[in-house]
Amino acid sequence: RKEVEQDPGPFNVPEGATVAFNCTYSNSASQSFFWYRQDCRKEPKLLMSVYSSGNEDGRFTAQLNRASQYISLLIRDSKLSDSATYLCVVENAGNMLTFGGGTRLMVKP
Amino acid sequence: GAGVSQSPSNKVTEKGKDVELRCDPISGHTALYWYRQSLGQGLEFLIYFQGNSAPDKSGLPSDRFSAERTGGSVSTLTIQRTQQEDSAVYLCASSLGQRNEKLFFGSGTQLSVL
Numbered sequence: 699r700k701e702v703e704q705d706p707g708p709f710n711v712p713e714g715a716t717v718a719f720n721c722t723y724s725n726s727a728s729q730s731f732f733w734y735r736q737d738c739r740k741e742p743k744l745l746m747s748v749y750s751s752g753n754e755d756g757r758f759t760a761q762l763n764r765a766s767q768y769i770s771l772l773i774r775d776s777k778l779s780d781s782a783t784y785l786c787v788v789e790n791a792g793n794m795l796t797f798g799g800g801t802r803l804m805v806k807p
Numbered sequence: 808g809a810g811v812s813q814s815p816s817n818k819v820t821e822k823g824k825d826v827e828l829r830c831d832p833i834s835g836h837t838a839l840y841w842y843r844q845s846l847g848q849g850l851e852f853l854i855y856f857q858g859n860s861a862p863d864k865s866g867l868p869s870d871r872f873s874a875e876r877t878g879g880s881v882s883t884l885t886i887q888r889t890q891q892e893d894s895a896v897y898l899c900a901s902s903l904g905q906r907n908e909k910l911f912f913g914s915g916t917q918l919s920v921l
Binding site for chain 1: 838840842848849850852855857862863898902904905906907908909910912913914915
């Protein structure tokens with residue numbers, strides 16, 4: 699089993715739709731969690747950190763479920779510019795950061 | 808510099824040759840990471856430096872791969888006797904090295920082994 703697993707997609711959604719991605723992790727001792735966004739042929743960039751209490755940034759909401767060992771990302775009112783690959787990242791002891799394989803989102807007009 | 812700088816941006820080499828990839832992290836960042844990304848795939852962890860030390864070398868795919876970091880700054884990833892399966896984008900990232908810190912990525916080196 700991979701340490702961090704994501705559905706590769708693609709998720710094809712119309713503009714304005716709400717879409718959600720999950721990411722599961724295997725190490726129960728994992729300490730911090732993040733979502734990164736990667737555009738085609740570009741480097742990944744931090745989208746948001748994921749806090750235990752959940753957090754929201756505009757149209758984006760991230761949640762952590764430690765009991766079931768998954769994190770989620772919800773995007774409301776999807777825009778064409780949201781089309782990208784979303785990478786789940788888990789931080790373990792010693793600042794070790796492990797990336798999931800990414801979920802590809804395509805928002806259609 | 809203002810961001811993480813990687814060179815070269817593109818490298819085409821022949822099978823069996825050695826290559827060196829360079830990463831210049833953001834000034835003051837103590838943590839430096841190397842990842843590899845094949846087309847359409849996720850990021851594969853290679854190695855992590857805290858200062859000049861590499862606490863975890865477990866991601867290096869074979870003994871043909873090595874990396875060093877000097878002066879707590881520039882890092883070099885060396886691939887000896889390159890093989891076609893080494894073709895990928897090699898990404899470097901740096902951070903302040905504290906827990907829950909944001910990673911800043913360079914734009915990568917596209918390596919093509921013919």
